[in-house]
Amino acid sequence: MDLLESALNPRSVAIIGASENIHKIGGRPIHYMQREGYLGKIFPVNPGREEIQGHRSYASLSALPEVPDLALIVVGGDRTVAAVEECAARGVKSAVIIASGFGETGAAGKEVEQHMLAKARAAGMRLYGPNTQGLANFGTGAIAGFSTMFIEVPPEDGPVAVISQSGGMSSMIYGLLRGRGIGVRHVHATGNEADVTVGEMALAVAHDPDVKLMLLYLESVSKPEILAQAAAFARSRDLPIVAVKAGRTAGGQRAASSHTGSLANEDRSVDAFFRHHGIWRVRDPHEQARAAQAYLKGWRPDGKRLVVVSNSGASCVMGADAADDEKLPMAELAQGTQDALAAKLPGFATTQNPIDITAALLSNSGLFGDVLPEVAKDPAADLFFLNIPVAGAGYDVERFARDAAAFEAAAGKPVAIAAWQDSVASAFRAQGMAIFPNEGEAIAVLAQLANHTALMRRPRVAAPAPTRVTLPQGTDPFLNEAQSLAVLAQHGVPVVDMQLCQTADEARTAYGRISADGKRVVMKACSRDIPHKSEHGLVALNVNSADQASQLFVQFWNRMDELQATRDGVIVAAMHGGRHEFMVGAQIDPVFGPVVVVGDGGKYTEALDDCVVLLPPFSAEEVQAALRTLKIAPLFDGVRGEPPMDIAALSQLAVAIGHFAMSASDQVSSLDLNPVLVGSVGEGAMVVDALVERR
Amino acid sequence: MDLLESALNPRSVAIIGASENIHKIGGRPIHYMQREGYLGKIFPVNPGREEIQGHRSYASLSALPEVPDLALIVVGGDRTVAAVEECAARGVKSAVIIASGFGETGAAGKEVEQHMLAKARAAGMRLYGPNTQGLANFGTGAIAGFSTMFIEVPPEDGPVAVISQSGGMSSMIYGLLRGRGIGVRHVHATGNEADVTVGEMALAVAHDPDVKLMLLYLESVSKPEILAQAAAFARSRDLPIVAVKAGRTAGGQRAASSHTGSLANEDRSVDAFFRHHGIWRVRDPHEQARAAQAYLKGWRPDGKRLVVVSNSGASCVMGADAADDEKLPMAELAQGTQDALAAKLPGFATTQNPIDITAALLSNSGLFGDVLPEVAKDPAADLFFLNIPVAGAGYDVERFARDAAAFEAAAGKPVAIAAWQDSVASAFRAQGMAIFPNEGEAIAVLAQLANHTALMRRPRVAAPAPTRVTLPQGTDPFLNEAQSLAVLAQHGVPVVDMQLCQTADEARTAYGRISADGKRVVMKACSRDIPHKSEHGLVALNVNSADQASQLFVQFWNRMDELQATRDGVIVAAMHGGRHEFMVGAQIDPVFGPVVVVGDGGKYTEALDDCVVLLPPFSAEEVQAALRTLKIAPLFDGVRGEPPMDIAALSQLAVAIGHFAMSASDQVSSLDLNPVLVGSVGEGAMVVDALVERR
Incomplete structure (x- = not known):
């Protein structure tokens, strides 16, 4: 594991584009390192000067007496790229690129950024930025950053680490903490994150044993797996992480996309991700700062009274x-x-x-x-x-x-x-x-x-071993209802008793089998081309006889033909009452992977938007606790003499869907189970309709 | 209208229990008045001294050379009551009672408080307190209060008035404002409000043309009509009122009742009252203070962009x-x-x-x-x-x-x-x-x-003239369903077409009449003793024939007898589909009078608690705007191809209920209309079941 030592604790720092003027970007870092007692070597690189702030100045990187651990590149435009190439060629371990005008400006800038990254990767060099305010470690005095805030508000080494995509916010959070008299050790900004992300810095900084509180500012989560790893390590040593992820709302996401060009994460998935990993999310840096002292006192209350x-x-x-x-x-x-x-x-x-x-x-x-x-x-x-x-x-x-x-x-x-x-x-x-x-x-x-x-x-749920998922052959984007239900049933999800029939005789036989159990019978046309069957008269409830089943088969079969729809068959199924219609769904989020949604179901699911989002793996207890936050939660325990609903069964079903979604994430892009009928306690939960989308 | 001149702008103030020591309650007001340049006469009353803080001291109220406008009574225990009696006898116009230990301690204290009030009333004297920190007008320097905050934070006359039940909060709000550099003219505390309430003080102070912002702190609203009058006058001169009503939550209300012994107002009614009268409610004094400057700039934005x-x-x-x-x-x-x-x-x-x-x-x-x-x-x-x-x-x-x-x-x-x-x-x-x-x-x-x-x-809706409400004779607490629907129908509320039948033949005839219109027919037993008819098998949907109607009549009639319930009859009614079940209700709040509730209806109304509360009179537009805040509001415009719901008709129905509740508030204590079926636009809204409770 790369703990970014060459950037966080470099033995030597070269400043490419160094300046004598401490009010310039190329001058300020040298000034800061001297002021903060940095014990490593400082190598100003500036061909126009012999000496800079008391240090010998070099004409070029190649003129340095040794290869520096860290190069801080403050030159702009084309010279940035040349400097990165030179650092890579020379064997520099880490380079911080201050200049902006790359990935955040569009495709052309993104291409240049990728070129720099490729050069760095080939040479084993790590990149910070571009478009960053840089790094600052007040524990060692290694300040490869230029924030004016470090003049305005004097630093004091302390137990807090601030890691931010935005350079401005890294400084402002530092300022808010210092204004409260709190010492800050790490103030790092990752900018465009061509290489190193907030997550990777968080993982490295979490290994600093003197850090007792970590504050993150994000506008997008780009590599969640490493942030998850950082969070796990932090939890293992009781290090709280408090994060701002700006762009919480539709308006904020629009603004964020014009700020950094980054893809907006679906905000409920962000919430679920943070919760899953024990990261506390707050609204803004002010909320981060106001809680800092309480965390630093080591308070970890056992309860809420x-x-x-x-x-x-x-x-x-x-x-x-x-x-x-x-x-x-x-x-x-x-x-x-x-x-x-x-x-x-x-x-x-x-x-x-x-x-x-x-x-x-x-x-x-x-x-x-x-x-x-x-x-x-x-x-x-x-x-x-x-x-x-x-x-x-x-x-x-x-x-x-x-x-x-x-x-x-x-x-x-x-x-x-x-x-x-x-x-x-x-x-x-x-x-x-x-x-x-x-x-x-x-x-x-x-x-x-x-x-x-x-x-x-909270105890973490170990991911169960993935099961092998085999979807039916085909290239249609969606499985039909019968296929979808069958796939779920194969993976232990309770689905309605149903049979896909291809002839009127099959329908007659299926009717006989299902009604023999004393169940009522429903029939539905099955076609991947007709998502809303009832709107076309292709659903019949309370089928009464084998003859009626046979007639309905013919009727549906002909109707599908009229609609020019693929005739996958006609479903004959048991009709279930249930107490309440829920929905369970899963999507494969482009960033976070499988994400499970559980909530109020039925026709108005989207409009009423009463659901919770969870990242698998999770326990049934976690689902139950989350479901208690739904608007319909007061109905769970039974109203006006009703028995409680079987929410435990619904939660278990959601766990199964989480497992399925993890196992099938390379083949499936979404699942939509609606309705999932939930009965009274002991009666279980059952999927009555389902739609599986191929990846 | 009594604008409380003798208290807010007295020509003379007697301090009963005056002290030379400015750190004592009897000394501080004299010190403040001198410091603030009070131009009226100050009469210390203390038999033990010749002179107090440079003023001649009198042995008793009767020894004063003239009758003071205002007496500040700082003596405690039994002497308080004697002082009030003496003030009343002497013709003092206003008395401020500082001492605590009266109404807030229980029934005995309340009785003494009422005795003092009776004495004052008989003499035409107004009372402030008891259990108050007193009054302070920094415009005139008339400070009949003892808050130490006026030492800690120097006063400056300005455009804000603070009126508070709690003495502590009157001082703290003053302190928060002064800490922001904002000038404050009025700081008045009403304490137990034996006579003068926050509302009456607000009305008087609103007449001070230099007051540009009024901040209220309340723990209970006791005389809403005068606070409403104050709010109306304030609106007429563009004076914003921003109020805290503490005890917003169940926990806060428990704490408030042990603090002041006051009855907790139902919080949604408080919200509705404030909204109705254009008073803005905030969470706490900090929110009052933080918005003050913006109000004082005179900003009244035309929009929200x-x-x-x-x-x-x-x-x-x-x-x-x-x-x-x-x-x-x-x-x-x-x-x-x-x-x-x-x-x-x-x-x-x-x-x-x-x-x-x-x-x-x-x-x-x-x-x-x-x-x-x-x-x-x-x-x-x-x-x-x-x-x-x-x-x-x-x-x-x-x-x-x-x-x-x-x-x-x-x-x-x-x-x-x-x-x-x-x-x-x-x-x-x-x-x-x-x-x-x-x-x-x-x-x-x-x-x-x-x-x-x-x-x-917002334009205020004029209250329409009340209509005459005549309830059926009787002493039962509830009207039965047929009576309830009939009363509503008489007052222009659209109710289902129904007939209360006493014989099987009547049921047969009613069936014929209703089904002749092409409507489906429902039958329900009608008994004031059976609120949940369906649980006893006393509801039949889709009645098919006159014969069946006749049979059902007999069946319900006998069943009611078995249940030993009063047999008011059997209802034969048209069956309506509707799109959604709403509920409309009204209660006569002990403080605020008629209060109308509109929300999601059906069996789970209470559990899902998705409703809005409005004070009549209100317009249909106000109802529509309020309904847009419901959780079910996304369904109103139609989901998945449905036409919009007739929310206009529901709103009109709520207006009619508001009018009825105002007209009937002396006879009726509650109305519960559930379900109210609302159809698609143009199809209207209709009350299908109703329960009217007598007062």
């Missing part, structure tokens, strides 16, 4: 509202805790959660210190939120902050503070506590910690 | 994402605008919206100034957002800020800035621009402005 404490009744109410917004249950305090609180609080205070210690705090500055130790002991609490809307003479805010810090240490659990005034915030900040401007943000971060921890710890 | 401009492609993407989140459409720039942009921007920049002016800004600090005037001219734009993720040497941020300010002036439309770094924010702030820390907040505020403006300007 929240305790709210405030001196303001109104703040208790708003805290409880915010907890509900984030689906955090309020912890039920033990009677012992309540008794202890009652002994310490004034009579009109609340000893239940949320705990309103009341304005008595104004006359008794020790109230926080009295109350919090009792709460810290309560085993029902996983998360704590203190809402402190106080200001002005009479409040001993310094003492509150000391008491709260002691509480945090005693509880050993996450404690978030909302401080409404700067003066209050600074007292708590001085104690190293996690401060937020309001209850909404504080509680959102607590919820993120709890949910992300659960996601990271 | 957004233009995003940034020097960062990533910021353009995230801006477009945030716009989609807030349902703001991206403006389509005119070709002329795009041509003008193309002439000024580098070739690789985007001239479409979002406009990416690229990192070329680093080398050309005039780019913002070049581009923005062209954008300002485009008629397609209603709202502007500039995302400025820059920092460091090389960026002329001062110039960007000047250019942006000139743009704002030229455009005359809302311009929000996201500044990622403090140094950037301060340059734009110095130009008086609306600054936000990130794109999410900036665009949320722009969306709020646009949506709130539309809500304020």
Whole structure:
């Protein structure tokens, strides 16, 4: 595994296009490396100068006394390509290409980019960029980047790594973290990702043991397998990854495609991918920065039960509202805790959660210190939120902050503070506590910690060995209904009892067999050319007799002929009631591979769009949990005296489809099972109609 | 109309329980009034002192040389009641009661509160509180309140009024606004609201012509009619009201009830009430404060089309994402605008919206100034957002800020800035621009402005004259189905063609009449004791003949007898298909009066909970717009070749129910119309089953 050592920790750096002027792109990296105490060798390359920023300057790469590990190419236009070729020829290990005007401008630029990549590949050289702001490792001082942010906001080595496709965002996330006083070690931008992607950098940087939090900014996921590998390694060492994938919405995706020219990923697949790999997705870099301190405290809560404490009744109410917004249950305090609180609080205070210690705090500055130790002991609490809307003479805010810090240490659990005034915030900040401007943000971060921890710890399902899939011969894009159902049945998916008939006599016999089991019978024409059979009168429910089956066969057969459709046959099938029509589908995403969709089925599936997306392999428990987020979920447990639905069977069916989709991903491009009839508990789930699309 | 002059602008204030110590509750108001230049008379009342803070102190209220307009009662316990009685006896116009321990503590406290109120009412004196932090008018310096926040954060008279049930929140909202440099005139807390409510104060304060923005904090709405009156007056003078109603969620409501003991309002009714009256509801005081400056600029956008401009492609993407989140459409720039942009921007920049002016800004600090005037001219734009993720040497941020300010002036439309770094924010702030820390907040505020403006300007529907409602005689809590349908039919609501039969012959005749119209026929037992008829086999679909109708009558009649149910008769009705089952309901809310619910109907109405709530009177257009927010809304326009549904007819039916509920609110406590069958456009909507509950 290439851990990108020559770029992240180079022994020597050549700057091709070096400048004496530290305000120029070719000057700034040298200035930064000197300022940050880089211990390797710096080789400025600039034929017009003898010396640059105190270093001997060389006329060309070939003039260097040794082959540098890393070359930073800041020259533009055609000279970029020449420099890459020269680096490759010389045996440079890694090259960072700053210039833009390549793949992001269209096909011609893409071709030049591919040419550079080919040259690099042939020589075993790794490429970063083009169109990048470069790399910066404040642990070693190896700064092959030119962001002005490193002047504006002084660096400090620390536990956070930022890896971003966008150079601008790499700097801005660094700036947001440093503005919160958080140290940052890695700030890397991958630009057009001709070679090295965010995922590959993430994998390498995750091996830096001092990195305790990794923040990613992406506009497209191009090589998911290596990002998945990075995520797996990160989980194995309890390193949280929090990602922004911009272009979440249709409008954002349009903007992204004109920004980077990259193909937009289907956003629900992106969500499913991140969830599958334990990466937490947030909306924007601000949400990344606001949660950083909480992660860095090492908080990994075991549960989601929240305790709210405030001196303001109104703040208790708003805290409880915010907890509900984030689906955090309020912890039920033990009677012992309540008794202890009652002994310490004034009579009109609340000893239940949320705990309103009341304005008595104004006359008794020790109230926080009295109350919090009792709460810290309560085993029902996983998360704590203190809402402190106080200001002005009479409040001993310094003492509150000391008491709260002691509480945090005693509880050993996450404690978030909302401080409404700067003066209050600074007292708590001085104690190293996690401060937020309001209850909404504080509680959102607590919820993120709890949910992300659960996601990271979730047992991973091992992919079962693929089964051999053999599709019927043919070149039609779709299998017909009978073929589709048969293929699924071969792979353990429960499908309706049906028979494809080619003659009226076969239909008569099939009727006899199916109705003999006491089942009602349905008949449907089967033609790959007629996707919506019912619109052409080619479905008959409640077939009553063998004679009727025979007549219907003839009728459907002739009708298909009138419609000039291929006559694959007529299906005679058992008719199932079921409780609810679901749909299960799978697509082979061009980036993420097999993706499974499960949701409300029937005629209005697309319009109502009530579905969940999962990446296989997954467990039936994961499907069940995901299905609980559907709009129709309240029906699962049975309404108005109905028994619960067999959601377990549906989930098992989805697992089977996940396995099938993984096994068949080289032959099949999509599956559409609709309806999947689900009965009451114990009655199972059954595919009644299916369409398999060949790849 | 009492505009509370004696409290908001008193000519004299007595402080009962006055103190020399400005850190005590009885000392602080005198200190504040002196500091703020109050021009009226100040009468300290304290038998133990000759002089207080330079004013002559009086032994008792009766010793004062004149009757004060306002008495601020800071004495506690029994002395509070005595002081109120004395004030009432002396003819004081308004009294503010600071002490707590009354209505919020339970029945006994409530009784004392009512006693004080009765004394005040009898004397024509208005009460504020008890359990309040008091009143503060920084326009006149009349500060009958004791918040320490007025020491911590110096007041400055300005265009905002804050009116809050919670004293703590009145101070905190003031603090948040002042922290943003915004001047605040009114800071009033109403506490337990024994007499004067937030609504009545809002009505009075809305008459202060210098108030340009009103912020309310509520935990319960107790007298909605006066708050409605305040909102109407505010709309008439273009004064926006932005409200927090805490206790939005079940958890918050539990906390609120233990905080103030107030009855929780049904939250969807609260939403409907605010919307009906053009009050914008936000989550918390932080959201009130963050939008204040934008309102105060007088921005009232005519539309919602957004233009995003940034020097960062990533910021353009995230801006477009945030716009989609807030349902703001991206403006389509005119070709002329795009041509003008193309002439000024580098070739690789985007001239479409979002406009990416690229990192070329680093080398050309005039780019913002070049581009923005062209954008300002485009008629397609209603709202502007500039995302400025820059920092460091090389960026002329001062110039960007000047250019942006000139743009704002030229455009005359809302311009929000996201500044990622403090140094950037301060340059734009110095130009008086609306600054936000990130794109999410900036665009949320722009969306709020646009949506709130539309809500304020929406034509109000005049309440039609009530019609006379006569319910059938009886004392049963519910009308039976036939009675319920008949009452609705009398009031212009389209109901199914049906007849209540008492004999088999009547059923036979009814069958003949209804089937003669070519309609299919359904029969249902009618008994007020059997709400779920189908569960007892008391519904028959597709009745085929007069003979069958007669037989079914006998069968249902006997079955009702077996069930020991009142036999109101058997309904013979036309059977309607309809396209979709909706539900329409109405309840008489104990606080808000008639409230209408419209949503997805059928068996799973409660479980799926897909409905909207409206306060009558409302227009059919308002219903249609609200129904577009339902989860099932994508079905309205027809899916897979279906014609659109007759949502106009459903909306008209909801208007009729609104009118009926207003007319019948003294006799009826709820209506439940389910299903209401809605057909394709032109086919109308029809009530098929109904249940009217008597009051």
